[in-house]
Amino acid sequence: MARFDPSVTEKKWQQAWDKAGVFTAKRDETRPKYYVLEMFPYPSGRIHMGHVRNYTMGDVIARYKASTGHNVLHPMGWDAFGMPAENAAMASGGHPKDWTYQNIAVMREQMKPLGLSIDWSREFATCDPEYYGQQQALFLDFLEAGLIDRRNATVNWDPVDMTVLANEQVIDGKGWRSGAEVERRDLTQWFFRISDYAEELLEALEGLDNWPAKVRLMQENWIGRSRGLQFGFERVDGGDPISVYTTRPDTLMGASFVGISPDHPIAKKLEAENPEIADFVAECRKGGTTEEAIETAPKLGMDTGIRVKHPLNPDWELPVWIANFILMDYGTGAIFACPAHDQRDLDFCRKYDLPVIDTFFALDDPTPVEREAFVPPKTDKVQWVNHFAGLDVATGEEAIEATIAAAEKEGWGEGVTKYRLRDWGLSRQRYWGCPIPVLHCPSCGVVPEKKENLPVTLPDDVSFDIPGNPLDRHPTWRDAPCPKCGGDAKRETDTMDTFVDSSWYFARFTAPRAETPTNMADADYWMNVDQYIGGVEHAILHLLYSRFFARAMHITGHLPASAREPFDALFTQGMVTHAIYVTRDENDRPVYHFPEDVEVHESGARLGATGEAVEIIPSAKMSKSKNNVVDPLNIIGAYGADTARWFVLSDSPPERDVEWTASGADAAYKHLSRVWSLCDRIGAMDPDQPGEGDDDLLREMHKTIRDVTNGIESFGFNAAIAKLYAFTNTLARSKAGAKAQKAAIKTLAQLMSPMTPHLSEEIWAHQGGEGLIAQADWPVADEAMLVEDSVTLPIQINGKRRSEITVPKDMDKVEVEKLALTDKAVLKALSGGAPKKLIVVPGRIINVVI
């Protein structure tokens, strides 16, 4: 008997596919195209199970689509700029460029044995000058089209290392290396004007039918359109009125103070004049810039001494407070607080002893607010107290609209629509990224680089021994002639956010070697991505930025109008999780260890090398920064790629997180061996050998074709695999003749081929299949074989299953009812009486209500 030996056969078939050029995508207008794309990896240095899972899913789709007559594009590349390369350079010397390209080489070699149907001829890395040069060209076109802006933005500032920190580098409000308390600081930055497209990006979500509803909802909430009232509070001291924006203008009679952000112009002015306020504002600026840090910080406030007049009652004066939880980025950076109907405002007012005024009550409960704000849904009817627009009983929605209408009529405010979405700050004070192609000229100001001078390449002679951006302190790189006047100018030393790199790579794959960012004919043919696959952690930023970029690329002539929404269908796979292994360094900072460096015993975990005790943090997202990645190469080495592929698909539903466990791999291998020995046995049968139950076997075969096809189409890979297990069991037990069994094993091989392509080729060849199974047409279920003559209906009594009857498939409903009432269990339950109700769902179920 021929042995199942993946180490030999897998290489053989990979070479056969290469030789036949099966996966090289060529434009072919005569065939329908299908573009399947998995989110490209960051070259961390080794592939992990998350990659295997992600790329295997895409590969199943790619291979399946190819076998149903599609011209498939399935490319791969590297999201190669980013902080880990600089961190590695800081930690162990070396150069980010060498580190990155070495990692890419290693990971490519780790991916190839998986037998993915990737067109490697299109591969690129975002750190290739050929790629980022085109990205600089896009930047210049966007700049010219008015899609880019320059203005201040807040960053995390480490006052000891004198450097900007990423959010990830701020731990509990302190710098990760210096341990110094982080401050928020303003810096001049470049911005993509994505907020100009807020409405369009919001509305277009409706058309994304093949995106998960949860992702559309998350994006909708992120864009955050709101309708509210904008108006000014007159200052008692005659200063400029304070403009506020509120989504609850109906609660204006409950206003207890006016709050401004510590970054509000008034606060900044007071800061310069008043040391007490300067101290307070400095206190407010401590901590990181994340919304999370700001929202969860203890609420701080200080009375500015400024008083404003209530717009509805000039005799009513309100104090103006600076409060640390008010964001300058949202609305006008100033609010009025209504503590009775907002928990945060209430907590603040109780802390600082400010008044709490109820403006409405529940219809059945006029209890004044004490410690808990009364915040009913805006659609609930409530009883209003002294509402200036004359409302008595009305919903919040009605009251808001009435208030806006009244304010507009009386001329003291106007209804406006605002968005939570902010412009996208793209400047990064780091080396390992795409240089922003502009210069600063003493006489001409900010000047874009000329396109013929692109790419503006990164200098290689840099060091990372001191914190900060090496471009900033490079002796010569900054010096360049002004493209406008030719005089001495300085290059911009900021590089681009790596989200820029990943916002258009999908378009570049359609013409990866073009001398322009894209080639219209190729983009027109291959776009859009028919199926995009990636982690749900990208549900908002990456996908929103890509949607914006596709629009911007259309405006600047780099993509057709049809590609403005670049991803037709999106599938968000769950993450692969794994325990994290941590020790602490002398400063009690965490040091993360790779699973293979850790020995886990029942008594606890220790470092293999030193025996040091290791803390185990249970299952978290596999992440390069936490080193909790698992090396799939061990499995491929021991069992082959087909086993690894089969296992990652069978273990868990693809949209859900999966915790990596080694226990299933052995089982997957056993099963594939079993299929192979089945193939061997059937191959040895006399071709004319008759048997019993040919029809039953073929009927099961056609059902399996139907179920597996549906499973693949709907991303139910684990369910499809369950059907393949079941059919293998059926085939193994079948006594059918050689002809039927041979048809069954060939079909089984085809149905398995998207998941286990190598084994399937081997079976195909063994059974005398024509050509490569990778190029064979997908089997089609014979409808006639799927029809059942009779159907078994469960009988419920009061909703609980008690019995069942088998009836002809097309039996009349009335007949089924009659028959059901003669059932033993039904007769017993009725004990002579008549049922209250009899429900018959044809082909499904019978329920007798007693």
Place this chain on the structure above:
RNA sequence: GCGGGCGUGAUGGAAUGGUAGACAUAUCAGACUUAAAAUCUGAAGGGGGUUGCCCCCGUGCGGGUUCGAGUCCCGCCGCCCGCACCA
């Protein structure tokens, strides 16, 4: 804090509002074997009874809608993801 999701046997999980636990892992029993491995066959949610059969309970917790709820609605609890400089 805000936004989104998830929760089913020992384990991974299956189930268009219609027989809960498919398929698999681990376990146990049997066959084969001198023995073990491999392989094959079978058992199995929990509890109870009058045990060729029947009953009760059971999908995180508490309510609700429905002839019927793992699935829909409301309120909790727990875990996970995102929060704009991680990628």
